[in-house]
Amino acid sequence: MTFSICVREEYEVDGDEQLRFGVAVTTRLPGVGTLCPFASEHGAVATQSLVNVELGRSGIEYIDDGLAVDDALQSLLNADEGREQRQLHGVDAEGTFAFSGEECNGWYGHVEGENYTVAGNLLVGEEVVEATADAYESTANGDAPLAERLIEALEAGHEVGGDKREELPVQSAALLVTRTGEDADGFTDDLRVDATETPVADLRATYEEAKRGYEIILERQEEQRPDETEEEVGASDVSDE
Incomplete structure (x- = not known):
């Protein structure tokens, strides 16, 4: 029903090494953001095809508890009688994992990179996951926020055909970004279009509207800061007297 990407990136904040994780997904059904993408400060997971939401929820919980992503997700699949109809993939701080069951609807498949995974089913062809992966690789660890680069990856997959079910007009998309360090991109880290x-x-x-709104807030804070400083100085003068 879907194609999605999960990524891990290293970055620095004031000289400290940090990690960020992201997952983005789109499909020809409504509300994909409630079903498929999961992320925490320890990893990112996407569950799709015949969706089992518990694979995503529990997958992130296991990763948060310290299990490696491959151990966490494989153990969940081992206990899932419907696993051959599932796709499940993700990343953690050190590794990647991707699975496509043999009973998924074609075209289906996945790719794993050094720090990302891409998977899809019911697609026009393999070129969708390849284009998504190539688009991300071309911007990996770039200057643009991760949320923006995840959208670019979805755009690349969508442009070559995406989900093949053209008879289904109502579609959706979503993204999640998490990080170990504080960052200024929080207003664009959890976005979805449901229908x-x-x-x-x-x-x-x-994304563009969320970014614009955040920039307006910052501008207003900057405009108010001199007044606040004057008030603080005035209050200090009064107390000194």
């Missing part, structure tokens, strides 16, 4: 005919374009528009 639309242009999910990736609308996710892009939602």
Whole structure:
């Protein structure tokens, strides 16, 4: 029903090494953001095809508890009688994992990179996951926020055909970004478009509006700061007297 990408990146905040994780997904059904993407400061997971939401929820919980992503997700699949109809993939601080069951609907498949995974099913072809992966690799650890680069990866997969079920007009898309260090991109870290005919374009528009709103807030804070400083100085003068 879907194609998605999970990524891990290293970055620095004031000289300290940090990690960020991201997951983005789109499909020709509504509400994908409630079903498929999961992330914490320890990893990112996507569950799809015949969705078992518990694989995503428990997968992140296991990773948070210290299990390696491959051990966490494989153990969940081993206990899932419907695993051959599932796709499950993700990343943690050190590794990657991707699984596509033999009973998923074609085209289906996945790719694993050094710090990312991409998977999809019911796609026009393998070129969708390849384009998504190539787009991410071309911008990996770039200057743009991870949320923006995840959207670019979805755009690349969508442009070569994406989900093949053109008879289904109502679509959706979502992204999640988490990190170990504090960052200024929080307003764009958890975005979704639940029901639309242009999910990736609308996710892009939602991102741009969220970014614009955050910039307006920052501008107003900067404008108010001199006044606040004067008030603080005035209060200090009064107390000194």
